[in-house]
Amino acid sequence: MISYTTFIKHASKVTKAANEARPTLKGIFHRTDGVLIATDSHRLYRAEGLYNGIQERLINPETGELIEGTYPDTDRLIPTNPKTTFQIWHIGKISKITKILWEAARYPEDLDKSADNKKHVLLSFDSANGKIWLNTRGDRAIEASVQIGLSEEKIDLAVNAGYLFEAFDLFGDCGFDDLTVEYYGNMRPLVFKKDNLLALVLPVRAW
Structure with missing residues (x-):
């Protein structure tokens, strides 16, 4: 709680x-x-x-x-009537992985930390394989296997990686190991819920 x-x-x-x-x-x-x-x-x-x-x-x-x-x-x-709703488990694990993606997206390949202009990660929710994919710069950077139940075969949308990490970190810090995701469309807010807590993150246009 x-x-x-x-x-x-x-x-x-x-x-x-x-x-x-x-x-x-x-x-x-x-x-x-x-x-x-x-x-x-x-x-x-x-x-x-x-x-x-x-x-x-x-x-x-x-x-x-x-x-x-x-x-x-x-x-x-806060939107209503989502296109689909599903669960994500192992929030602590996903939070750590998303933080890695955040750092990878923030800095260019030469590790010039003065350039902080890459902040977006593409999320792919794949129900056929029961996975959530996190990509940066258009490359398959890392794979996280989680338990999800998703009615649509696949969902892709781009979000600010820092916002995503901080949202997962919030739920994890509250002691939650799972949360509900409400998907409304690729250019609509992505909503995370658990008990009395809600986090909403707006998507961005993919590169």
Whole structure:
């Protein structure tokens, strides 16, 4: 079960990445219905039942200070009626593999770490073989075997590898070994769920 502290730790990575031009996104929104929300417009974390305050609050996780302003309506960003839903197991393993892909995608082949412009990994969910594939730069970089149940034969979509790793890391840090994936299309959000926790990651156009 996710704790308030664990969620804040991971949500602060989202708020830190938010655009300075949208100051409200620098805060974690505390709703009176117990929901906590963090988004940077490219991904969204949402947890239920972690806040019991009587007032809505928008809190900067780095300073603890309140942020003035109206938080966007993020409920409308979460899609419904997925094309398919399936499970991914062994989240700790997948998180570690995705981190390797993230590093591989970030830096060019000459390992020039000053160039941090490659952040995308192509995911392939293959139900016929019961595998999830993670590719970078268009090459088959690594294979991770996981247990999935997928109605469609194969799904390919490109996502920011860092966002993907951090989402898996969030679920793993909460003690979850599996999660549910909701797929809505190659240019629609990819949604991960487990109990009271949700993470949404927007795809990118494949290279």
